[in-house]
Amino acid sequence: MTELRLTNLSKRFGGTGDAPAVDGLDATVRDGEFFVVLGPSGCGKSTLLRLIAGLETVSGGEIRCDGALWSGAGGHLRPEDRGVGFVFQSYALWPHLTVERNVSFPAEVAGAAPRDWKALAAKHLETVGLTRFAERRPAELSGGQRQRVALARVLASDARLVLMDEPLANLDPHLRATMEAEFLEFHRLSxxxxxxxxxxQREAMGMADRIAVMMDGRFLQVDAPETLYWRPATAEVARFIGRGALLPATRRGGRVTAEGLGEVPARDNPALADGFCALFVRPEEVRLGGDAAEGGAEARVVRAVYRGGVWELTLDLGGLRLEAVGPARVRVGDIVRATVAGGWPLPAPEGFPMSRNAVEDAFVPAE
Incomplete structure (x- = not known):
């Protein structure tokens, strides 16, 4: 069992007036879970990983693993005593050592006999499909092969907690999908x-058991990928995950009316009080075509991008913006009829306009 618990975890660099890099995080990473922390650059992700590894000391709160204190007011366990495996963005391989010796390094440092560490390296190089590269140096390998060496090294260390610091960032896009599958297989095997x-976010949604969306040192929401996508807790999370549009709306007794579109069959958000709100609509919830008798409204296409099998569209409904997808070719300037067939009502974010006349661009795409 390896359960990681973060309690009111904080890290501050510089003076007391500086904003904390990590600001009061609470989360439990369950035994055997693939837990992804997703956020923009500078939000505190790497600092959090360094705190868990013991490479930084906490400023407040604590970190516990299986109930044992790792960091906090009661002490700080040394990194080498935590038994953590670390997969770095830069691979962190010894350039002068062979692939075999890079993989066997943890066992050699632990004092294993040559026969044992050689057998260990051979076993895990076979697992990642690099047996025939055992005598090569890292410089002779591709980026994907180097990352597999790093995975084999973690397997050889027998770590029960593995930390991965943006390990696909240096790889070409075509290689990322392959490596995602290898990471998941590594997780299953280990x-x-x-x-x-x-x-x-594409990596996060495709691999995670749960995702923590992190902004400005805080977790905004921790949930399964499908929950984050269809039931985001806040407009900020909604805007960050995938594509969609925020529309001015009103909720009364569970019914949601969006300005200019009438009543919309929105999903019920029991945490939301009646009154003015923001209706978040995913592209999949926008239907194109039909006639006036079927409801909806006419919209002008202001953006059309072909994505292989579908067109990604941005529609303008007299000042309101919608994201949609359609199978047929459309062009910028075309007029289409759009019907909103669903949505998720949220608390209106600060400064959110109550009228379409004030709306310029209510969606923020996350590419």
């Missing part, structure tokens, strides 16, 4: 509890 940080 059974290790894994904390993976990234700024790429």
């Amino acid at each position: 059974g290790a509890t894994t904390v993976y940080i990234t700024h790429d």
Whole structure:
């Protein structure tokens, strides 16, 4: 069992007037879970990983693993005593050592006999499909092969907690999908509890058991990928995950009316009080075509991008913006009829306009 618990965790650099890099985080990473921390550059992700590894000391709160204190007011466990495996963005391989010796390094440092560390390296190089590269140096490998050497090294260390610091950031896009599958297979084989940080939401959604959306040193929401996508807790999370539009709306007795579109069959948000709100609509919830008798409104296409099989569209409904997808070719300037077939009502964010006349661009795409 390897359960990681963060309690009111904080880290501050500089003086007391500086904003904390990590600001009061609370989370439990479950045994065997693939837990992804997703956020933009500078939000505190890497600092959090360094705190868990013991490379930084906490300013407040504590970190516990299986109930044992790792960092906090009661002490600070040394990094080498935590038994953590670390997969770096830069691979962190010894350039002068062979692939075999890079993989066996943890066992050699621990005092294993040559026969044992050679057998260990051979076993894990076979696992990652690099047996025939055992005598090569890292400089002779591709980026994906180097990352697999780093994974084999973590397997050889027998770590029960693995930290991954944006390990796909240096790889070409075509290689990322392959490496995502390899990371998941590595996770299955090792059974290790894994904390993976990234700024790429596609990676996060595709690999995570749960995702923590991090902004300005705080976790805004910790949930399963599908929950984050369809039931974000705040407009900020909604805007960051995927694509969509925020529309001015009113909620009364569970019914939601969006300005200019009438009543919309929105999903119920029991945490939301009646009154003015923001209706978040995903592209999949916008239907194109039909006639006036079927409701909806006419919209002008202001953006059309082909994504292989579908067109990604941005529609203008007299000042309101909608994101949609359609199978048929459309052009900027075309007029289409759009019907909103669903949505998720949220508390209106600060400064959110109550009228379409004040709306300029109510959605923020996250590419």
